[in-house]
Structures are given as C-alpha cells and as structure tokens.
Amino acid sequence: xxxxxxxxxxxxxxxxxxxxxxxxxxxxxxxxxxxxxxxxxxxxxxxxxxxxxxxxxxxxxxxxxxxxxxxxxxxxxxxxxxxxxxxxxxxxxxxxxxxxxxxxxxxxxxxxxxxxxxxxxxxxxxxxxxxxxxxxxxxxxxxxxxxxxxxxxxxxxxxxx
Numbered sequence: 591x592x593x594x595x596x597x598x599x600x601x602x603x604x605x606x607x608x609x610x611x612x613x614x615x616x617x618x619x620x621x622x623x624x625x626x627x628x629x630x631x632x633x634x635x636x637x638x639x640x641x642x643x644x645x646x647x648x649x650x651x652x653x654x655x656x657x658x659x660x661x662x663x664x665x666x667x668x669x670x671x672x673x674x675x676x677x678x679x680x681x682x683x684x685x686x687x688x689x690x691x692x693x694x695x696x697x698x699x700x701x702x703x704x705x706x707x708x709x710x711x712x713x714x715x716x717x718x719x720x721x722x723x724x725x726x727x728x729x730x731x732x733x734x735x736x737x738x739x740x741x742x743x744x745x746x747x748x749x750x751x
Contacts, residue, residue: 632640649657687694 629640629643632643646652646657649660652660
C-alpha cells in the first residue's frame, strides 16, 4: 500500500481519538465483524492475549519500540515501586534486614520457635496417621478372621447327601 493511500486511510473520521494523526503501522485494519468475532473467541480461549490485543488496538497499533517507550513513560514509577531491590516481598524470613539489631534477634528467635512448633505438629500428625492406619489394619484383620471362620463353619457343617 502506498503512503498516500495509507495517509488517506488514517485521516478523517476513522482516525480515532487514540491515533492523534499517527500513521498506522499494519496497513488496512481487518474487517470489523471478523475482528469482533476474533476478539470474542480470543477472550473465550485465551483472555490475556485478547486483552493485550485490545490495549495494542487502543494505542493505535504502535510498533514494539513505541509501545515500550509509552509503557516506560507512564508506568516506570509503579514498576520501580513494585520491583525495588532490598525490600521484603512478604515471604517468611525473606528479604534484607531492617537495620535494627534487637528486632533482627527477636525475629530470628521467633522464626526458630515457629519452626520447632511446626516440627512438633508434623510429628503429631505423622503419629496420628500411623494410629489410624493401625486401627484400619486391626479392623480389616477382624473382618477377615470373621469371614474365614464363617467359611470354615459352612464347609465343615452338616451336608445333606
């Protein structure tokens, strides 16, 4: 498609509020009915891809570098806050220290105590599972012995010949 045809296509009432007179990079846009049907089907099967397509469409079909620059300009502060180094991300005992020695010692002692408590609970759970398993085995043995006793009694019982 020539530049004049592209310019003619991108100007006028179809340029859209997000385009701001910029040239579209991908030539003619797809037919509207097919585009809408494709977006609906994409949301059904793989919604993140459909959402990314809608954002790309609303940005005026930018190239990769333009989209990257747009996201860097508008979302760099949020990304810096989210991925700032040296901050704990909520893990148990993860991240760097607070700088307060007394608090760090308290935290180490509490984590050690909680780990010991978790070990005790794991041992009790294991002992209870073993106890329940032993009960099941005893019940199974009792039922099996009753079955065998009944079977022997049926075999050795009086026979009418």
